[in-house]
Amino acid sequence: MLKTRMVKTIDVGDWNALIEETYGRPYNYxxxxxxxxxxxxxxxxxxxxxxxYDNETIPEVVxxxxxxxxxxxWLARDPKQKLNADDPDYELELFWxxxxxxxxxxxxxxxxxxxxxxxxxYVIDIDW
Numbered sequence: 478m479l480k481t482r483m484v485k486t487i488d489v490g491d492w493n494a495l496i497e498e499t500y501g502r503p504y505n506y507x508x509x510x511x512x513x514x515x516x517x518x519x520x521x522x523x524x525x526x527x528x529x530y531d532n533e534t535i536p537e538v539v540x541x542x543x544x545x546x547x548x549x550x551w552l553a554r555d556p557k558q559k560l561n562a563d564d565p566d567y568e569l570e571l572f573w574x575x576x577x578x579x580x581x582x583x584x585x586x587x588x589x590x591x592x593x594x595x596x597x598x599y600v601i602d603i604d605w
Contacts (some may be wrong), residue, residue, distance in 0.1 A: 487520070492601055495579055499593065502556045503573035506581060507603050510544065517600040520581055522589050524596065527582035538560075539571045548583040559560045 489506050496504040507513050523525075530545040537560040549559055581601075588594045 484495065485597060486517070486587050487599050489601055489603045489605075495588070495593065499588065500552070501589070502551070503570045504578065505574040506601060507605065509572040509578050509581075512575075513603050515604050517602050520585060520599045520601050521593055522582075522585040522596050522599060524586070524589065527586040528580045529583045530580055534566070537575060539568050539574065539575065541576050544576050545578055546579060548579040551577065552577040569584075 492506055493504055496502075532543070532546045532548050533550045535541065535543040535546060539560070554577070556573065557569075560569055585594060589596055
């Protein structure tokens with residue numbers, strides 16, 4: 478007999494929308510880590526033990542080499558704070574989505590503490 482298991486799946490668009498609505502910051506899971514391919518990625522939602530980036534800041538460069546900041550740094554930064562005075566808004570949004578983002582596990586842990594998600598093992602379905 479073939480063994481199977483049930484998998485809790487989160488649509489990437491739903492995940493992005495929940496985070497943007499909850500925190501009021503640009504967010505796009507697919508754009509992180511040099512842009513993720515189509516497919517699924519595991520996500521553990523737990524009360525403690527979530528990975529968090531160490532970076533409190535990174536160079537303010539769209540598509541820059543350094544990516545990911547601590548959850549606290551992500552929350553502390555004003556999402557309207559321009560990179561440079563003359564940068565268009567779309568570059569600021571790309572910076573947040575491609576460079577200035579927290580670890581998904583840290584966000585999930587905070588969403589759990591707010592009662593917006595349930596603890597467990599999930600996969601995020603990335604498709605566009």
